[in-house]
Amino acid sequence: MAQLSFSPQALAQWRQLRGLSLDDLAAAVGVSERAVRYWEAGVHAPGGRAFGGLLRVLRCDAQNLLERQRGTETLEDLRRDAGLSADEACRLMGRKRGAERLHVERRKLRDLERGEAVRNRAWMSPEGAGRLVRLMAQAYGVHERVVMDAWRRTRPDDVVPVLPDREKRGSSLVLQQAWDALNSRQRTYLTCIFWQDQEAEEDQKRRRFLGGAGRKATEWRRMDLALYASPALVGHTRIQNRLRQEGVHDPGAGSSVAALERRCLVVTYRDRVHIQGVGEVLRTRVELTRQGRAVARFALGVSREAGPPPPLLSRWLWRILVRVAAAGEEGVDGSLAGRGPHFLAVGRSPAGRSPSRGFIELRHPADVDHGPYRWFATESGWRHIRDYLATYQELYPDVDVTRID
Template sequence: MAQSLTPQALKQQRGFRGMSVNELAEATGVSPASVRRWEAGTQAVGDRTFGRLLKVLRCDAQDLTAGERGTETLQDLRRRAGMSTAEVASLLRRKRASQGLHISAEKVRDLECGRLVRGRTWLSPETQGRVARMLAQVYGIPDRVVIDAWRRTRPNDAAPELPTRRPRNASERALTTWCELNERQRSYLTCIFHQDQEEEKEQRRNRYAGAVQQPAAAWRRLTLALSAPADLVGFTRIQERLREADIHDPGAGSSVSALERRGLITVYRDRLYVDGIGEVPRTRVEMTRHGRAVARAALGVTPVPTPPAALLSPWLWKIVVRVARAGTQGVDGSLAGRGPHYLAVGQSPDGRTPSRGFIVLRLPDGADHGPYRWFLTDSGGRHIKDHIDTYRSLYPSVDVDSIEKMFT
């Protein structure tokens, strides 16, 4: 069942935006009488209108309903997208992956209500994984959000198996581009690439440790050079790499321009204040996707494997295992780091995308006062049961033997 609009919450959100009943009605394409009935609780909001309300009021569905992030069902996701079952079915039928599934509005409704979807192929986890990925594309949300909502909606089904993405081989275009570079240009591209990968590795370590994440646009822009004497400002890390490659005049001239013309890097020029000197010109570079692909192909570098879309990083998996291991005792409510933003009911890692809803902060069973503690949710338990063997293979250093009997 979809999360219902709370009349008082709608009135409050309208007040926050300084909108009258008539203004809200006009913006959402309904009559003022409909808005009044919504706020009185005597009329339900339709699926398409609910999506328009979220856009007009610039709020999250959590702000208008009694539901919390991390508890969404498949029907909730559709309503938030402002679509009817017929519209979703129509969009799904246009996708190549839907061939042979004969998707209809009735099948979408059956899927959302936890009923058996007619059609022999619909029974397989592989087919359900295809449908889950297509829904994520239609709603414009991550695969994992749909998978989590699917498991809450259909807890008795086998877990959907998302289609695996085919590994990419080094493309002829990438290798051809590399062959067209001269030795100096190759050295520049190689040194920039290695620095880019070092920064990416550092960001990954920070993410696993629960640190606040910087946007990629910030950390992928690497300082190449400062236009000031080296004895005053030293060498940048890329310049040091170039010097190790026997390039002792590592400036930001023709080689950098050549790489930019080929679409391998983007160059940014600004000024930086340096104590004792003042403002000095600075050149920063950022690798493009094509540039990264060319470097990987030429150097034989394989991208770092990441967990499948519906699975957790090592850092988050450790937290879930820790909470599961605590059982009915729970884990102290002061759980450190940003883990709860990604995992806890009512939270969000970015203020928009729902959390996984695998843990919840509440009073222990039977208690009516005292400290709150972290407990595993039903959704979290299903996730462990679905994937414990895969996690054991992915992260062998995380001990799951102590919880295995709880989920088998």
């Protein structure tokens, strides 16, 4: 970890916030008290393993102890943020599937992180680099796009890694057998629950596109199935209305749903909810499992809308990056609408943990130190455009890129 990146003041503040003495923190991390004193004095910075211990003990994010911004991470940063020394990272990657062909070694990893020449042909081919990116993502506990972005910041003159295709999960035979095992009524329930799940998913996409606050999938995928009160008072749930259209008029939480749950196609939750004018009412909620969603998609012939492969952007985010890049030195007004900056801007994070792409930044125009801030493409953003412009033109031909210089 670069000495300038670690913040001694932040460490002292977080230690005090957690009510820990120097001795307490040192004992919990497994180092000497003098080591902690040196860290807080700025004499030394903690190594990879010790830094991981600090994150665990202080229950904070790596960015809380660092002076760098999200979206600027290098390969070395990702490893140290994971609390791993180079040796530990190599051992962890070495246990992953396919690692034997890459011959992961400490010296080669450190050369890679420093941007130096690596004596390993397998690592320097696009396909080999892509396999190594996948191993790093698994070892460091981050998304592959995060490693891809860090790779291009660390080694901008190298070949662009190409991620290997993923093996398809589950065979059509397994999905067909799961569907065949259901009776007609159970299929109706699974179908109605599936379509309500898809409606909820589309609603979340619209909210995000319009810049609204998104909800966690664990919240919106749990849908009301039945309310145990008179329909004259509470009405019917959306799933019940779908069932009624199919000729099913029972409350919607009986043996058919239990059968789907036994087959691990859905999960049910029972609680109480307060309804205005009625009071507390018993409620059953239902959530499709991944297997349940896959079985329904297969049986109904619904292909999953595949998002762009990492590290490519969605059409929505690509439009934003193109707009900012096309503005050149003038930049885009600082009030750039929506949640795009959370995914693209330096210093941001869409989910509070994974860093943004770091492709745009909010700053003053060049040679100006006052007035409004504007959005500009970063070096990483321009590099991403150069790397994948032709691919994006094929993927999203409706996005006008002619104004990009």
